[in-house]
Amino acid sequence: MKLQVLILFLVLGTVILIPAMAQQKDIKLPPEATEFYEPKVKVVTPGKENNLPPADAIVLFDGSNLNAWVSDRDESAAPWKVENGIFTVVPKTGGIKTKESFGDVQVHVEWRAPSEVKGKGQGRGNSGFFFMGKYELQILDSYENETYSNGQAASIYKQHPPLANAMRPPGEWNTYDAIFTAPRFNKDGMLISPARITVLHNGVLVQNNVELRGPTEYIGIPHYVAHPEALPIHLQDHGDLVSFRNIWVRKLD
Template sequence: MNIKLTCRITVIAVLAAFPILAQQQDIKLPPEATEFWEPEPRVVTPANENHLPPSDAIVLFDGSSLDKFLGIKDGGTAPWKVDNGTFTVVPGSGDLKTKESFGDVQIHIEWSAPDVVKGKSQGRGNSGLLVMGKYEIQILDSYDNRTYSNGQAGSIYKQHPPLVNAMRSPEEWNTYDIIFIAPRFNSDGMVISPAKATVFHNGIVVQNAVELKGPTEYIGIPNYKEHEAELPFHLQDHGDLVSFRNIWVRKLN
């Protein structure tokens, strides 16, 4: 381990322990005793109202091309349609997946249901974001559209309903900001720490650090099976003309 890093860890550990010892000994501490200045958090330029991503983000779609994605059906060029800074599902062409893999991650994605409202319940503006290709955060036109609660927009599909319905109308864009913590497995392949997700839908918390019960299952009970620490995430072709724009991620490792 780097000597400087070792020293920093030692200093933090001592500073963390000292107030406890002082409390036990009834010693009065100056305010500086509970301050530490190293390591200093690195500077990141935040996203802004012009939709520019943070300075350390990995931009997956900037409005120009889908060269950061692959089509899942044949593993080739992503077949969805790019137009005017957005891209739209081509029904029947299959899901997309990112070329890059991710574990613990922050995801920003903007999406819009079709302007022309057709269908109801799960048959209206349906897609999905599958983190690690396994854990689905539902994308659905849930604006004035009743469906099962753990299958509407903002749900961890078939597991956790959203705290509220924060859906905008079909003529407007929706935003998801997601914090995803990947599951951890021991050497025997048993899950020792389940996946967790926090989801903001249009700036409103709809999932608050919920624990996932396993990968998404349409039928049956989810169960964890050991998988890689990092995997691509998928966008689902569910047969509806859902559009996307401004997708970026930040690895949290």
């Protein structure tokens, strides 16, 4: 018994001593041992004012035209109205999509619900920002407007309600800043990692790196089906006069 106790004591002492020695060794390392210079961090000149695009951004709308967009029905010229530096949904013309395709992105978009309040719930200031044409960040006038939680403004539609309702009153501009990570599939079409998104609504964190369960579904349970690594961004025509301005993206992949 005494021999067994002695062996146990020696083993425990060794287990405790080795990490302590390693820690002591680390302390003796020079500071340069934990510094690295490669890869170099690229220089990106930020926008001169808040919300203006940084130097490496792709500007999707600068107030002048919709040349970066096409109709999502037939890829003809985007049919929505541009006036006074903003563009507005033309109901019943269909949604629009970007000519360029995107995967992982940082997005900035400013939008405004009509100042004249019409309808309620989902019938009030409704549109949608679709990453890859599949994953919807809801646009809705949720100012003192009751609807289902996972369908209000800044929700990942029918999946994740926002952490807060940060809406401004009808007629005032709202801002979304989002980081979207596209899903990954292997060569056989199996999902490797799901899409994820972080969203700030008017500077308030409303989606904190949430995992998407699949593309947006109005009816039924979302599920993944393999798709290309990059696809166009879509804006939805839901029949309401929602306006947009100052839209830019940064590719993160």
